[in-house]
Amino acid sequence: MALQGDRKRTGFKEDRIFTWENRDVSPVTLMDFISRMRPDSKRGDIKKWMKYGHLKVNGTVTNAFDASIEPGAVVEFNATRPFPHFHHHRIEIVYEDNDVLVINKGYGLLSVPTQSHRKEENAYKILRNYVKEVNPANKLFIVHRLDRDTSGLMMFAKSEEAQNVLRHNWNNIILERLYVAVLEGNLEQDRGFVKSRLAENSQFVVYTTDNPEEGRIAVTHYEVVSRGNGFTLAQFSLDTGRKNQIRVHAKELGHPIAGDKKYGATKSPLHRLALHARTLRFAHPITRKDMNFETPIPPKFAAATRKQMK
Secondary structure, eight states, rough: HHHHHHHHHEEEEEEEEEEEEOSSSOOEEHHHHHHHHHHTTTTTHHHHHTTTTEEEEEEEEEOOOEEETTTTTTEESSSSSSOOOOTTTTTTEEEOSSSSSEEOOOOTSSSSSOOOOOOOBBHHHHHHHHHHHTTTOOOOOOOOOOOOOOOEEEEESSSSHHHHHHHHSSSHHEEEEEEEEEEEEESSEEEEEEEEEEOOOOOEEEEEESSSTTEEEEEEEEEEEEEETEEEEEEEESOOOOOOOOHHHHTTTOOTTTTTTGGGGOOOOOSSOOOOEEEEEEEOTTTOOOEEEEEOHHHHHHHHSSSSOO
């Protein structure tokens, strides 16, 4: 009842969103797909919807009439208003639906507010403002985070149901998380893993301990991608999700992440912490659909191990 009253006061008009899935075995253009789904609509109207952002394909606003709608792709049409256009120089929305929001976060931006940086700009606050612009009743929930200087893929929940599923079943929901990092020196083994107990001191520095009552088990797998120029480009996967886990385990390997002065690095060829969350794959908390998102290895990461041309 209170929600309805709020809508009357704000004049908010509920979105009318139609959702369709391409169930054919072949791809089709967006124009042809919408024409098929709304046969009574004029092509001129469909072009206007595309131009002004009324259409999403797999969670992304699309205005290309010839965009390929692959088998299984989901198309959304907002008959009330254009989908909000989000733009931020350090955040790219990779996917969005009613339950989850996946972003590619730039380095140097806090994921969520912290006790010591409450007033500092952070991804959670930016995205919460965005979802409330769409609908004042919308909410956003924190389900995991990246360090401020780590870039890459992370997820928020948009519904309480999704938040609860992710919170209580995280290890089963998350199918794969891959990171890439530039390490100091030449990592000797091509692949392996690190297992240790991690704890945090009063200075917010995470460290390894043998005390089972003090630390929690953390397991990190690694694989070398390339070596050169005194650096190693490596890929990491996590069995656990402890704070600063990859950073501490890289230090344990004797090859701290470049730019990570906090954990022993002495070089910073990229002038940043050289850690990027590249892949995020999970079972959708509501639909159980396999959701797989991947970003390329950042070009500067790949270039760090290449021989410099004279």
